[in-house]
Amino acid sequence: MLDMSDDALEVVQRSFTMQMRVESWLGGELLSDDVPVADGSEERDSSLAVPERVTLTVPVRDRGVSWDPTIDPRHPLAAYGQQLRISYGVEVGGDFEWITRGWFLITESSADGDTVNVQAQGLLTLVDEAKFAAAFQPSGTLASTVRSLVEPALTVEIDGTLTDRSIPVGMEWDDDRLGALNEVLNAWPAVGHVTEDGLLLIEPLTDAGDPVLSVTDGLGGTVVRWQSTTSRDGAFNVVVAQGESAAGVQVQGVAYDYDSNNPYWFGGDFNPLPVPYTYSSPLLTTVAQCRAAAEATLQRLRRTSSRKLTITMVPHPGLMIGDVISVTGGGLTSAPCVIEVLSLPYSPDEMTLTVRVL
Structure with a gap:
């Protein structure tokens, strides 16, 4: 917040x-x-x-x-x-x-x-529209590659808890600069967002944290509703991340979704067999890197499959996507949720949030 x-x-x-x-x-x-x-x-x-x-x-x-x-x-x-x-x-x-x-x-x-x-x-529009005029061959480390892809359009700030490592030789990106940035972040694993000061902050992906706000259905005109759409399209319960070692041998790491709060969790009623989502990147060169990327990808992709609520409330100008809030309503009692979508009016009106149940 x-x-x-x-x-x-x-x-x-x-x-x-x-x-x-x-x-x-x-x-x-x-x-x-x-x-x-x-x-x-x-x-x-x-x-x-x-x-x-x-x-x-x-x-x-x-x-x-x-x-x-x-x-x-x-x-x-x-x-x-x-x-x-x-x-x-x-x-x-x-x-x-x-x-x-x-x-x-x-x-x-x-x-x-x-x-x-x-x-x-x-x-990030500045990065998205700046396609490569010629093939881009990264060198150095993950951190230096992120800076090469983004600066001077945006100043990059990297969280000190991230561990930098070398980029494999021989990589090349042909067109999509923002896609290349996301590939680096996925393989790190890390996530980037533009701060209120206009900096691109690179930090570990996490949904952890204490709730910054408590929201209760009916209090102060707040309305909490479940989103009504459910679908099996694109669902998964296993993530497989694949790469290649320096010796040219394929390496991979696997992450199973054991979170029973997710309706697609492995071992639940969704499917007794593995339903994989496969992710591959030449930036992954060890089994440990593949496992870390698989876990982070699983965490990121849960956002599309987890249960969601829509909240209408008095505008709160401090809230941002990624904030954790506590929600009471729709059968939930002080359940932690993370904000995925928000709509903040710039005139006296109601604010709308879409939150994911953690």
């Missing part, structure tokens, strides 16, 4: 006064410190390659200023590299406490009558 004072945390669990602050930057230069926002929302979905989406509605004219982005390539709302830093203000004791939600790259903006519609995405 984003940093908030105790007073602000108390305020956002009931009705409160909010305000948005949107800054526009281009190449490190502040173009505007007060983009007027009439309406908008922020969507985050952990299943997407670029998880963050923002939409803004801005008046064409405000306080004598034209917000039509077509008048100048350096206009604060043009889509030529302009980035938005968005903060959510919560009134506490007559003043506003500002919670920075993050940095977002403007991908499209257009004037329509009296309004300007702005679309923005997370900063």
Whole structure:
């Protein structure tokens, strides 16, 4: 969860006064410190390659200023590299406490009558759209390869608990830079996300942690519902990670899903036989690396198969995908859940979460 004072945390669990602050930057230069926002929302979905989406509605004219982005390539709302830093203000004791939600790259903006519609995405968009112009042959270590793939578009920060290792020689990627980054992270194993300060943080994959918030069905207008869709498509109960040793011998590691909270768990009623998901990477050169990658892949893929709840509640500007919360409702009593999808309005309205039961 984003940093908030105790007073602000108390305020956002009931009705409160909010305000948005949107800054526009281009190449490190502040173009505007007060983009007027009439309406908008922020969507985050952990299943997407670029998880963050923002939409803004801005008046064409405000306080004598034209917000039509077509008048100048350096206009604060043009889509030529302009980035938005968005903060959510919560009134506490007559003043506003500002919670920075993050940095977002403007991908499209257009004037329509009296309004300007702005679309923005997370900063991983810069990596996603930067395909390789020629074959990329990594060298060095996992950490140095991540930096080569991402910087200078994003500054990389690597958690000190991760163990770096050398990249096997002879590897090559032809096109997809973001796909190459994800392959490195899967093999490490690690996960990356863009922080509210615009840094790409690489850290171990985990669902552990104390709940940052308790949510109760019916309290303060909160509604908790089970998602209704169930399917066997793409289901599995075993992950097999394969690689190749320096001697050219195939190596592999296997991880079984023994978590009975997952309806597809191995040994349960889903299927008494192994139903594998196979993952292969030349970055895996030992059995130990394959086993670690299999365990991490299993943990990551559980997100698509675990039971999920939809929560509608008063907006909480400190919540982010990946946060663990405690949920009471739908037959659950203080069950830990992790946020997979969130929709945060930028005007007085309800917030929606999709959470996965741990």
